[in-house]
Amino acid sequence: MTAPGEIESAVADAHRRGWGLVLATTARLTRDLDLAEECVQEAYAAALVGWARDGVPKQPIAWLTTTAKRRAMDAVRRERVLRSKLPLLLEPDEMTDEELLEPVEEEAVDVVPDERLRLIFLCCHPALAEDAQLALTLRLVCGVSTSDIARMFLVSEPTMAARMTRAKKKISTARIPYRVPAAAELPDRLRSVLAVIHLLFTTGHTAPSGASLLRTDLADQSLRLARMLGELMPDEREVSGLLALLLVTDARRATRVDATGRLLRLEEQDRSQWDRSAIAEAHELIVAGLRGGRPGRYILQAAIASLYAEAPAYDQTDWPQIVTLYDELLTVWPSPVVALNRVVAVSMVAGPAQALFELEELEKDGRLDRYQYLPAIKADLLERSGRGDEAAIAYRRALDLTSNEAERAFLAERLARLDQE
Amino acid sequence: MAQYAILIYANDSAHAPQATPEDLAIHDKHAAELEEAGAVVAAFALTPRDMATSIRGDVVTDGPFVEAKEVVAGFYVIEAPDLDAALEIARRNPATQQGGGVEVRPVHSGGVITQPAEG
Structure with missing residues (x-):
C-alpha cells in the first residue's frame, strides 16, 4: 500500500520533470498540439488512478509517455478524417506509426534531448x-x-x-x-x-x-x-550565461523587499540572506562561459550581476571592473538600457557629475523617453550632487511612468524625504 | 494586351482555415465570373492576418508588414487591353463593397515559373 499523498506527489513530480518531454513526444505522433495536450492530460489523470492501484512505476515518465502515445494513436486512427480541418504540424521526419509508438526508456529522458x-x-x-x-x-x-x-x-x-x-x-x-x-x-x-x-x-x-x-x-x-x-x-555558452544570470539575480530574491513589501536598494539588502550556493553555481558557469571566444550578452550580464553579488559589502563592489564589463556588453548589445545601467557604475567610479553628463547624452537619444528607470537614476544622481530641486522633478517624472506598487512606494518615499530637507 | 495585378485590401481575409462555404460564397461567385470572362491569369486568396509573418531587416515578427486597418487579403493578375478595362474588372471585387478596396498595379514582368520535368 502507498501512503496517502504519496501518489499525488509522485504525479506532481512527474508533471514537473516530465510534462514537456511527454508532450513533445506525443505531439510528434498526433502532429496536432491540441490533441497532444489532451492525451497528455489524460495520461496524468490515468496515473493518479493507475499508480494508486499498481504502485508508482519504476519509470514514471516512460509510463506516462507510453500511455499518452497510446491514447494519441487511438485518437489518430479514430479521427483521421475529422482532423483534416486544420493542417497538421509539419512532419519532422519520416517515422512510421509503429516506430513512434516504441516505448521511451527512462534513460532517454536525459539522452534523447x-x-x-x-x-x-x-x-x-x-x-x-x-x-x-x-x-x-x-x-x-x-x-x-x-x-x-x-x-x-x-x-x-x-x-x-x-x-x-x-x-x-x-x-x-x-x-x-x-x-x-x-x-x-x-x-x-x-x-x-x-x-x-x-x-x-x-x-x-x-x-x-x-x-x-x-x-x-x-x-x-x-x-x-x-x-x-x-x-x-550544454555547449551553448549563452545558454549557460542566461542560467547564470537568472541564478545570481534570483539569489537575492528573499532580500529585495522588506517584511512590509517595501523595495530595498542593493546597499540596504542583507547580504547574509543571499543564496550563496546559487551565486557559486553561477560563478562556475560564468568562468567556463568567459573562456574561449568573444563572450555573448548573457554571459557578460551574468558576470556583472555576479560582481555585485560577490562583493562582501556594497562599497567594496569592484566598480571599475563592472564599467569594463559594461563597455564590452555595449559592443555585443548596443542597447540604451545597457548604457543607462553603465551610467550607474560610472557614478561609483568617476562620481555623479560625470555620470549625469553621460545620462544627459542618453536622454537626448530619446529611445528611453518612456523608460521609468531613466528619471529614477537621474533623480538619484542629482540628489547625490546636491541638486535637490531638480532631483524632485526627476522623481515625479519617474513616478508618472511607474506602475509597480512597490517601486512607486520606493520613489514616493525618496521624494518625500527630499521635500523635508 | 497588358497584365494588371489587383491587390485586394480588406479588414481581413475571409479565407480562414476554418471558413465555411457560406463564408466564401460571395468571393467564389466573383472568382467564377472572372474566370468566365477569361481575363484571369492567376489568382490567390491569402489566409487571414493572424497567419502573417513579417521580416524587417533581420527581425522576424508576427503579423502583417504594415500595421494598418486593412491587409492584403488576396491578389490576382488579369489580362486587359487597358487600365480602364482593368478598373472595370477590379471595381466588381466584393471587397470594394465591404469597407475595403482594391489596388490595381500594372505588372512589369513575371509569371508562374514552370519547373522542368524531372528525369
Whole structure:
C-alpha cells in the first residue's frame, strides 16, 4: 500500500520533470498540439488512478509517455478524417506509426534531448507574437495550466485561451516547422528562445504592475526552463550565461523587499540572506562561459550581476571592473538600457557629475523617453550632487511612468524625504 | 494586351482555415465570373492576418508588414487591353463593397515559373 499523498506527489513530480518531454513526444505522433495536450492530460489523470492501484512505476515518465502515445494513436486512427480541418504540424521526419509508438526508456529522458528542444523552438518561434511565445512555452513545455498563465499575466482566462488558440492556428496554417533549427539559423533562433526565458524571469522578478514585486511562479518556471535548456544544449555558452544570470539575480530574491513589501536598494539588502550556493553555481558557469571566444550578452550580464553579488559589502563592489564589463556588453548589445545601467557604475567610479553628463547624452537619444528607470537614476544622481530641486522633478517624472506598487512606494518615499530637507 | 495585378485590401481575409462555404460564397461567385470572362491569369486568396509573418531587416515578427486597418487579403493578375478595362474588372471585387478596396498595379514582368520535368 502507498501512503496517502504519496501518489499525488509522485504525479506532481512527474508533471514537473516530465510534462514537456511527454508532450513533445506525443505531439510528434498526433502532429496536432491540441490533441497532444489532451492525451497528455489524460495520461496524468490515468496515473493518479493507475499508480494508486499498481504502485508508482519504476519509470514514471516512460509510463506516462507510453500511455499518452497510446491514447494519441487511438485518437489518430479514430479521427483521421475529422482532423483534416486544420493542417497538421509539419512532419519532422519520416517515422512510421509503429516506430513512434516504441516505448521511451527512462534513460532517454536525459539522452534523447531533441524532443523537448523541438517543442521549445516551436513555442519560441519569432513568427509568433511575443506574448503568445511566453504563454505557449509555459503551457506546452512547462505544463502550466491556462488559468494559471492568465493569472501570471494579469489577463482573463478566455483572453489567454484565445491568445493561445490563435498562436496554435498560426503554427499549423503558416506551417511553422516542428524541428530543431539547422546550424545556420540556430544562433538567431536560440536568441529568441533565450529572450523568452529571460522575459519570463523578468516578468516574474519585477511584475510590471500590480501589488506584489515578485511573482515567484514565473521566476521558478524560467529557472527550470534555463536549466532544461542548459542540459539539452550544454555547449551553448549563452545558454549557460542566461542560467547564470537568472541564478545570481534570483539569489537575492528573499532580500529585495522588506517584511512590509517595501523595495530595498542593493546597499540596504542583507547580504547574509543571499543564496550563496546559487551565486557559486553561477560563478562556475560564468568562468567556463568567459573562456574561449568573444563572450555573448548573457554571459557578460551574468558576470556583472555576479560582481555585485560577490562583493562582501556594497562599497567594496569592484566598480571599475563592472564599467569594463559594461563597455564590452555595449559592443555585443548596443542597447540604451545597457548604457543607462553603465551610467550607474560610472557614478561609483568617476562620481555623479560625470555620470549625469553621460545620462544627459542618453536622454537626448530619446529611445528611453518612456523608460521609468531613466528619471529614477537621474533623480538619484542629482540628489547625490546636491541638486535637490531638480532631483524632485526627476522623481515625479519617474513616478508618472511607474506602475509597480512597490517601486512607486520606493520613489514616493525618496521624494518625500527630499521635500523635508 | 497588358497584365494588371489587383491587390485586394480588406479588414481581413475571409479565407480562414476554418471558413465555411457560406463564408466564401460571395468571393467564389466573383472568382467564377472572372474566370468566365477569361481575363484571369492567376489568382490567390491569402489566409487571414493572424497567419502573417513579417521580416524587417533581420527581425522576424508576427503579423502583417504594415500595421494598418486593412491587409492584403488576396491578389490576382488579369489580362486587359487597358487600365480602364482593368478598373472595370477590379471595381466588381466584393471587397470594394465591404469597407475595403482594391489596388490595381500594372505588372512589369513575371509569371508562374514552370519547373522542368524531372528525369
